[in-house]
Amino acid sequence: MSRVMLVDDEESILSALKRLLRVAPCAIANKSFTLEVETFSSPAAALERAHHEAFDLFVSDYRMPEMDGVEFLKGVKELQPDAARLILSGYADLNALVRAVNEVGIDRFIGKPWNDYELMSAIAQSLAHRDLMLENRQLANLVRMEMGEKTPEAIEAERLEALEPGITQVNWGRTARYCLIPTG
Amino acid sequence: MNETFDREWRIEELLDPATLQRIGPALTALLGGDAAIVDARGSVLWGALTNDARREPVKLELEAVGHLASANAAQAQLAAARCLLEHLLRTQIRYKMASNLHLEVVAADFDRLRLEHARLQESEARYKALSAELEARVKVQVAQLEERQQMLYEAEKLASVGQLAAGVAHEVNNPLGFVRSNLSSFQVYLSKFAQLRDRLAEGETAWKALDLDFLLEDGNDLLAETLKGVDRIAKIVSELKSFSNVDRASEEFADLNTCLKHAASVIEGQLPAGVSLRFNLLPLPGLICLPGHINQMLLNLLRNAGQAIVDAGRSGEILVTSEADEAGITISIHDDGVGMTAEQQARAFEPFFTTRPVGSGAGLGLSTARNIVLAHSGRIALDSRPNVGTTVTLFFPVPK
Numbered sequence: 369m370s371r372v373m374l375v376d377d378e379e380s381i382l383s384a385l386k387r388l389l390r391v392a393p394c395a396i397a398n399k400s401f402t403l404e405v406e407t408f409s410s411p412a413a414a415l416e417r418a419h420h421e422a423f424d425l426f427v428s429d430y431r432m433p434e435m436d437g438v439e440f441l442k443g444v445k446e447l448q449p450d451a452a453r454l455i456l457s458g459y460a461d462l463n464a465l466v467r468a469v470n471e472v473g474i475d476r477f478i479g480k481p482w483n484d485y486e487l488m489s490a491i492a493q494s495l496a497h498r499d500l501m502l503e504n505r506q507l508a509n510l511v512r513m514e515m516g517e518k519t520p521e522a523i524e525a526e527r528l529e530a531l532e533p534g535i536t537q538v539n540w541g542r543t544a545r546y547c548l549i550p551t552g
Numbered sequence: 553m554n555e556t557f558d559r560e561w562r563i564e565e566l567l568d569p570a571t572l573q574r575i576g577p578a579l580t581a582l583l584g585g586d587a588a589i590v591d592a593r594g595s596v597l598w599g600a601l602t603n604d605a606r607r608e609p610v611k612l613e614l615e616a617v618g619h620l621a622s623a624n625a626a627q628a629q630l631a632a633a634r635c636l637l638e639h640l641l642r643t644q645i646r647y648k649m650a651s652n653l654h655l656e657v658v659a660a661d662f663d664r665l666r667l668e669h670a671r672l673q674e675s676e677a678r679y680k681a682l683s684a685e686l687e688a689r690v691k692v693q694v695a696q697l698e699e700r701q702q703m704l705y706e707a708e709k710l711a712s713v714g715q716l717a718a719g720v721a722h723e724v725n726n727p728l729g730f731v732r733s734n735l736s737s738f739q740v741y742l743s744k745f746a747q748l749r750d751r752l753a754e755g756e757t758a759w760k761a762l763d764l765d766f767l768l769e770d771g772n773d774l775l776a777e778t779l780k781g782v783d784r785i786a787k788i789v790s791e792l793k794s795f796s797n798v799d800r801a802s803e804e805f806a807d808l809n810t811c812l813k814h815a816a817s818v819i820e821g822q823l824p825a826g827v828s829l830r831f832n833l834l835p836l837p838g839l840i841c842l843p844g845h846i847n848q849m850l851l852n853l854l855r856n857a858g859q860a861i862v863d864a865g866r867s868g869e870i871l872v873t874s875e876a877d878e879a880g881i882t883i884s885i886h887d888d889g890v891g892m893t894a895e896q897q898a899r900a901f902e903p904f905f906t907t908r909p910v911g912s913g914a915g916l917g918l919s920t921a922r923n924i925v926l927a928h929s930g931r932i933a934l935d936s937r938p939n940v941g942t943t944v945t946l947f948f949p950v951p952k
Binding site: 378380381383384385387388391392456458459461479481482484 | 718721722724725726727728729730731732733734736737740741770773774777780781
């Protein structure tokens with residue numbers, strides 16, 4: 369099950385995307401993904417959600433009130449650096465595109481109106497790429513452990529960190545007590 | 553000047569023929585009927601020189617410049633006459649010196665004046681040349697300036713066309729995106745119903761297995777949303793059309809006061825709490841216009857005014873006034889809302905420029921208004937101060 373978050377200030381777009389992700393197969397080569405979709409029309413609420421829940425893929429509009437897509441994805445990248453990121457926008461502004469690529473390192477920039485097939489294959493590719501990357505890292509860690517470059521503790525800490533970002537860091541409060549909620 | 557002023561004088565210079573004519577006879581008489589004046593080289597200036605004549609040197613500045621000669625006169629007589637002559641000559645010298653000095657001064661003055669004159673003429677010529685050059689340069693620069701202005705105007709026109717295109721693209725692409733996606737989803741829904749046809753034998757199990765309850769319900773939502781999207785595209789296109797005056801309606805004879813009241817009646821129901829509308833209308837002459845466009849423009853302006861008051865977060869009033877003189881009709885719409893900064897004012901008439909958050913204003917209100925006013929050969933002016941309010945003034949000329 370892959371978790372996908374969709375963010376667009378327009379509800380109609382969100383429901384159209386929800387339908388698409390429900391009915392269209394999300395597959396690439398011999399891999400297929402089942403998707404669990406959450407939608408948000410407010411980027412701020414979406415970012416708040418990303419504080420508490422891990423997602424595999426974020427799809428965001430570019431032009432939104434409160435904050436634009438690049439800002440939103442930048443926030444997301446800090447929280448969940450391994451998640452795939454995608455921008456779906458009708459605002460074809462070169463500056464926006466450049467910012468998205470340079471500041472956020474997005475996987476794709478897809479224009480509206482989108483082609484359903486292309487969008488689904490972009491999502492599948494991003495998810496497959498992400499899986500590959502994580503697998504690669506895990507294998508590399510195993511090899512490093514065998515070669516004695518890394519301790520099993522460090523690798524476990526890394527795994528936990530990936531599951532629950534921030535868990536391996538202690539947040540000290542002002543009164544020298546640790547606090548559970550990130551103050552960040 | 554000094555060489556001529558302080559030089560040695562010769563006797564023939566001092567005694568010109570006119571002087572000789574006057575003193576010659578007098579000397580002759582003094583010396584007893586026989587006298588001659590001789591210069592330093594021995595030539596006779598006056599009288600006749602006889603060989604036996606007694607000579608008396610005439611001295612000036614210790615040097616003999618000539619002789620006075622007489623055969624009859626006694627020595628004493630001759631000496632006295634010489635004395636007189638010397639005195640006369642000295643007087644003459646003084647006179648000559650003074651007159652020469654004067655002449656020299658005048659000549660020097662004249663020279664200086666001539667030089668000055670030449671210099672002035674030269675500088676005048678230079679100034680003339682400079683001013684001609686300057687004029688030519690100004691002409692070239694004015695031409696350049698005009699050309700630049702034209703280029704700037706073209707560039708601005710192109711930029712606003714580009715902005716228009718980008719704005720339209722964005723506004724249209726959003727609904728187009730979900731409409732298209734919905735339709736292809738609907739295709740999938742239909743194919744599921746098609747599958748039902750093959751599984752009719754299974755009855756309700758097939759219906760449940762294909763999740764057709766959801767498809768029916770969502771299909772309805774899907775179509776409703778799609779319709780809304782298509783309507784939105786249609787609305788954008790129609791706004792653009794009136795923006796560009798493509799489908800020009802027929803012109804009518806209309807009273808702008810009626811138009812104002814009409815627009816007000818449309819908007820009155822939508823006015824937020826705390827915003828009141830006041831009229832101060834004077835009788836107006838009829839105007840040949842496109843009432844549809846005028847109404848839309850007034851509606852836009854009133855809506856803007858109301859929104860400006862809401863944005864200011866206080867209660868306020870929209871004051872609409874109209875008046876006419878022989879030149880034309882003036883309508884002003886004043887609100888005491890948020891107002892605009894100078895920068896916003898400068899861009900206010902740009903198509904798709906809006907201060908509203910994304911999605912709540914298309915930024916076509918004022919640019920459309922201006923195009924409509926221009927189409928009626930009128931003028932639109934904007935006067936706004938932040939936190940004080942905005943006045944939009946419209947002027948329509950009345951043809952004589």
